Amino acid sequence: MSQETRQKLLEGALRTLTEQGFAKTSARAVAAAAGVNQALVFYHFGSVDELLAAACRHGAEQRVARYRERLAAVTTLAELLDFGRRMHEEERAGGHVAVLSQLLAGAQTQPRLAPATAAGLDLWIAEIEEVLARVLAGTPIAEFTDPAGLARAVAAAFVGLELYEGVDPGGAERALEALGQLAALVAALDDLGPVARRAVRHRLGRSAPRGGFPTAPPGGRSGRSAGPKD
DSSP states (O other), rough: OOHHHHHHHHHHHHHHHHHHOOOGOHHHHHHHHTTOOOOOHHHHHHHHHHHHHHHHHHHHHHHHHHHHHHHHOOSSHHHHHHHHHHHHHHHHHTTHHHHHHHHHHHHHTTTHHHHHHHHHHHHHHHHHHHHHHHTTTSSTTTGGOOOOHHHHHHEEEEHHHHHHHHHHHHHHHHHHHHHHHHHHHHHHHHHHHHHHHHHHHHHHHHSOOOOOOOOOTTTTTTTTTOOOOO
């Protein structure tokens, strides 16, 4: 029963964030959504902030697990962007990206939320980084790109588009189309002959950071934070 109550509170917290936003997410509101006594929030988690931190990790684990097999099947950058568009529509419809957006906003004033929110976002970043490293391998730009940095840019853009689309749907659509054009450019570069590929590598090499991009340490991806432990 204790585990069942915790689960109800986690789901209740996520639902309250989605429907009412961070500012209105209180112990009373979460308990009502979970269908339990308000005192159980503090019994199981100690505070509303701790509950929201746990809910962030819980929600991210659920969402990443939902898409892991589909991400593993992606073989090109164009496929990744196409998948991203479909996932964006699914996640927006379900209100799941809105939860992360609310937690990111809340972490600006509630520092205790920041580590858990970052750890939840890092779960997405890890999956995206793995796909980017795989689809860019062997392309002319592979040695001049940083999958860890790109993964963070993609994750940040994903959350940003959720917010942007609410005020300018057309602008958000153009942003997604622009990303598709970049994928087409990468595919075109990959089709170049050996001489042209060497020329591209030479040109890109002149603009790459001195010393190149950092490589992943043994047993881990580059640039990833460990995140808080349960």
